[in-house]
Amino acid sequence: MSWAAFRSSKWFRLVWIIPALLVAFVAVVLLANWLRGIPAVADFIEQYPGRDPANEAAEPGFPAWLAWQHALNAFLILFVIKSGLLIRTTKRPAAYWTRNNTGLLRTKNEPVRISLNHWFHVGIDSLWLINGVVFYVLLFVSGQWVRIVPRSWEAFPHAVSVAIQYASLNWPAEAGWVNYNALQVFAYFATVFIAAPLAIITGLRMTPGLAERWKPLERIYPVNLARLLHFPIMIYFLLFIFVHVFLVLTTGAINNLNHMYAIRNDESWLGLIWFGVSIVVMAVAWVALRPSILSMIAGLGGKVRR
Ligand code: HEM
Numbered sequence: 001m002s003w004a005a006f007r008s009s010k011w012f013r014l015v016w017i018i019p020a021l022l023v024a025f026v027a028v029v030l031l032a033n034w035l036r037g038i039p040a041v042a043d044f045i046e047q048y049p050g051r052d053p054a055n056e057a058a059e060p061g062f063p064a065w066l067a068w069q070h071a072l073n074a075f076l077i078l079f080v081i082k083s084g085l086l087i088r089t090t091k092r093p094a095a096y097w098t099r100n101n102t103g104l105l106r107t108k109n110e111p112v113r114i115s116l117n118h119w120f121h122v123g124i125d126s127l128w129l130i131n132g133v134v135f136y137v138l139l140f141v142s143g144q145w146v147r148i149v150p151r152s153w154e155a156f157p158h159a160v161s162v163a164i165q166y167a168s169l170n171w172p173a174e175a176g177w178v179n180y181n182a183l184q185v186f187a188y189f190a191t192v193f194i195a196a197p198l199a200i201i202t203g204l205r206m207t208p209g210l211a212e213r214w215k216p217l218e219r220i221y222p223v224n225l226a227r228l229l230h231f232p233i234m235i236y237f238l239l240f241i242f243v244h245v246f247l248v249l250t251t252g253a254i255n256n257l258n259h260m261y262a263i264r265n266d267e268s269w270l271g272l273i274w275f276g277v278s279i280v281v282m283a284v285a286w287v288a289l290r291p292s293i294l295s296m297i298a299g300l301g302g303k304v305r306r
């Protein structure tokens with residue numbers, strides 16, 4: 001877009017956001033540093049440095065299954081979000097899918113016809129859901145849950161302290177191998193135990209086929225409520241992922257990536273290498289999952305019509 005075209009486009013009206021964000025950012029940093037200069041606040045931060053001992057697992061470190069779960073989750077959610085956004089932005093779907101009404105899946109009525117984007121979204125969601133259920137089970141069986149669930153009232157002052165430290169740009173010491181800081185614990189808890197279940201119950205309410213069966217619920221749980229909530233939940237996920245990956249990469253990337261991608265707590269390159277491999281796999285799948293290939297896969301379980 002040329003400058004003249006940009007100048008007259010509707011986007012130009014949003015340009016003021018950039019200086020406004022910069023001013024807000026500087027104001028927050030100055031405020032946090034001013035706060036840290038007050039002796040009472042400095043004492044508070046010393047008393048609550050950020051990590052609540054109640055969030056320490058029995059043994060430091062991560063189990064190998066967590067690395068797989070986490071990497072698969074990152075892979076799947078990329079396509080959950082892509083397919084969701086395709087549903088939102090496609091006015092006239094290029095293809096529709098109708099399930100083969102045979103075998104175990106046979107019903108009295110003909111199955112509903114859905115767009116290929118809906119098929120893609122609900123299909124990937126099902127894989128994401130299975131991965132999530134396995135994660136929940138292993139998390140509780142292994143005792144790892146104590147790392148990502150706030151477990152004492154002290155978690156709150158620790159989290160406030162961490163927020164002030166981040167905002168002052170003088171960040172708290174990292175030791176994710178032993179336990180996460182309280183703000184991390186709250187963010188992981190909100191993502192795993194609030195946002196994900198909400199995405200599922202709002203998504204299921206809208207799922208073609210199920211939505212009809214859930215009609216008796218309309219008075220207490222209208223489908224429009226689900227539609228209203230589902231999109232902001234995606235915005236939450238996007239914000240979480242952005243901040244999460246930003247902090248992973250800016251607070252000792254090599255060591256952090258070793259934790260979650262190579263299950264080791266040292267300065268080797270393995271974590272970075274595995275992370276790189278996972279990004280390549282995502283990029284290859286992104287290119288491979290074109291509409292023509294999706295139609296082919298969808299064709300295995302139903303009829304695809306233009
Ligand atoms: C591909 C980009 C990602 C990278 C590089 C990444 C990296 C990491 C790292 C290094 C940790 C451990 C932090 C530490 O040791 O201090 C972690 C933990 C975690 N990440 Fe990610 N992450 C990514 C994407 C995601 C996504 C998409 C989600 C969820 C939507 C997510 C959710 C979590 C959760 C819940 C934990 C805590 C796991 C536990 O201990 O049970 N991550 N991530």
Ligand code: HEM
Nearest residue numbers: 081084085087088125129199200203204206207231234237
């Ligand atoms: C099991 C989990 C999920 C199910 C069953 C599900 C199901 C659905 C369905 C049926 C729709 C179509 C709604 C319509 O036709 O108007 C939809 C739309 C959408 N989904 Fe999901 N979804 C799930 C999880 C997610 C997650 C985790 C995200 C993002 C992180 C997401 C993002 C979206 C978006 C952006 C749309 C378009 C919304 C709009 O048009 O306003 N979904 N989902």
